[in-house]
Amino acid sequence: MPLLDVRHLVKHYSRGGGLFAPPPAVVRAVDDVSFYIDEGDMFGLVGESGSGKSTTGRCILRLIEPDRGEVAFRGENVLEFSRSRMRLARRDMQIVFQDPYSSLNPRMRAGDIVEEPLIIHGLGTPGERAARVKELFELVGLESAHLRRYPREFSGGQRQRIGIARALALNPALIVADEPVSALDVSIQAQVIELLLDLRARLRLTYLFIAHDLRLVENICNRVAVMYLGKIVEMGDTQALFRNPSHPYTQALLSAVPRLDPDAPRTRIEFDSESFQRETPMREIGTSHWAAV
C-alpha cells in the first residue's frame, strides 16, 4: 500500500461574477489529479506558475479544501476526517513553505517557533519540549545557542532550517516541501537539499517535493509528475521520464531549461497551449512511465 494515494483530486475556483459582471469563469486549479507516493519516495511535482502544483500540495494537507477526490494516507481518506481527527493526522503530514522570510512569525523567537506545534498538540512537559527543541535544532544544523534569536537575525538558509525543524517537531512521516529552496542562493540551496536528503535517510521520511526547477528535481527525486493547467500530463520514474519525455508539454519544458554547456545543441520545442487536450487520459507508455498522449 502506498503511503499517500491521491485519487481524482479536484479543486475549481470561479473568478468574476457578481451582480453586474459577466458569468464567472471557472479556473480548474486542480483537475482530476491522481498519483501515489510510496514510503521513502522523494516524489517531485513539477510545473510552471499556475499549473496547480502548490494547490495540490495544500489540498492534500487540507490547508485548502478540495472539491472532490480522495487523499488516502496509509489507506485512510483524510478528506473524510473530522476536524479533531484531521488535527491528529497532521502530526504525520507536515509542510515546509517556500519563503522562509514570510512563513516564520517575526515576533516569535526561533525556539518558540519550533516548539509551537508541540504545544498545540499538547505534547510533553515544558522540560521535555525544551529538550526536544534543542534536539531539533541540532538535527537541522542550527546552534542551540541561537534558540532565543528572532527570525530576522538568521540568514535565509538558516530560516529555512527553522521551518524544517518546526515541520519535524511532531515526527511526521510525510513532508510536503513546497519550493523549499527556490528563494535561496544556489550554494545555500545545495546545503538545504543535502539536509532534506540526510533527514530522509535518518528519519525515514517521505517527501512530496513541489518545484519548478527541473534540474533540481532530476537530481534528487526518484519519481516525478509534470503538471500543466491543473492536470498531470506525465508521470514516472525520474530516469525514464527525463530520458524519454513523451507529452509535448514535458518536451517543451525540458527543452526550455538552459543547458550548462555553451556548445550543447539547442533545439527548443514550443508547446502550443491551444493544442492542449485536457481530457486525454493517462496511459502507460513504458515501465513505470505514464503520459496523457
Added chain:
Amino acid sequence: MTPLLDVQHLTVAFERPGSALKAVDDVSLTIQPGETLGLVGESGSGKSVTALAILRLLQPPARVLGGQILFEGRDLLQLTESEMRGVRGGRISLIFQEPMTALNPTMRVGDQIAEALTSHGVAKGDARRRVVELLDAVRITDAAKRARDFPHQLSGGMRQRVMIAIALACRPPLVIADEPTTALDVTIQAQVLEMLSELKDRFNLALLLITHDFGVIAEMADRVAVMRGGQLVEQGAVRQILREPSHEYTQRLLRAVPGMSKR
C-alpha cells in the same frame, strides 16, 4: 580594440556613522562592442550595486569611493547629472528583474515606450510609429492594439518584453540586464532569452547580463565575471569558466548547480 565600457578599480561603500561597508571593492571589468559579459554572484555579492554604479543610480548611503567608469571615451563618474540623463536610456539602458514594479502601472505601455524616445529628443509623431516597430521587434503580436494596454493587462513575459522595448528604444550600444528572466517561468525565460540574443545581433548591442544562473550564462555570455562579497574573484571566457574554473569559489558555485555533472 578600445572597449565600449572600461570599469577600473570601482569601489562603492555603504556608509554608516563610523563605518563603511565595501559593497564593491576594487572591481575592474571591460565590455567590447557587441559582447555579452555575464556577471555572476549570489545575493550580496555586489553585482547589482556595480550595475547601479555604472548608471550612477546609487542612493545614499551607497557612495562611489573611487575608480573610473570609462564609456565611449568619457568617465561617467565625472559627468554632470544632466549629461548623465542623456547617457541613461540613450547610450546605456537598464532592464530590471521585476517588470511589474519597474513599469508605471497608470500609464499605457505604448506611452511608456514613447516616453523613452521623446525624453531623448524624438518628435511625438515619430515616437508613435517607432513604438509599434519596437513592440513588433520584441514579438508582441497585434502591437498597435497592445500599445494601448496597461501593464496589469499583460502577462509577466509580455511585461518583460515591454521593458526590453523601452530599453532598446534609443538603440543604445550597451544594455545592462539585471536578472532579466529570474521572475519568469522557464518556458517564458527561454523565449525572452532567445529574443534578447536575436535583438543583440540585430542592433549590435553589448550586454552586461547580471544573473545568478549559470544556465543563463551558458546560453548567453561570451565572457563571465564572478563576484563574491564585493570582489571580482574570476573573469574569463565562458567555456573556460564553466569547464575549468580556476577560483575555488567558482568551482564551489558550479558544483552547487544541480545537474552540472550530467549536462
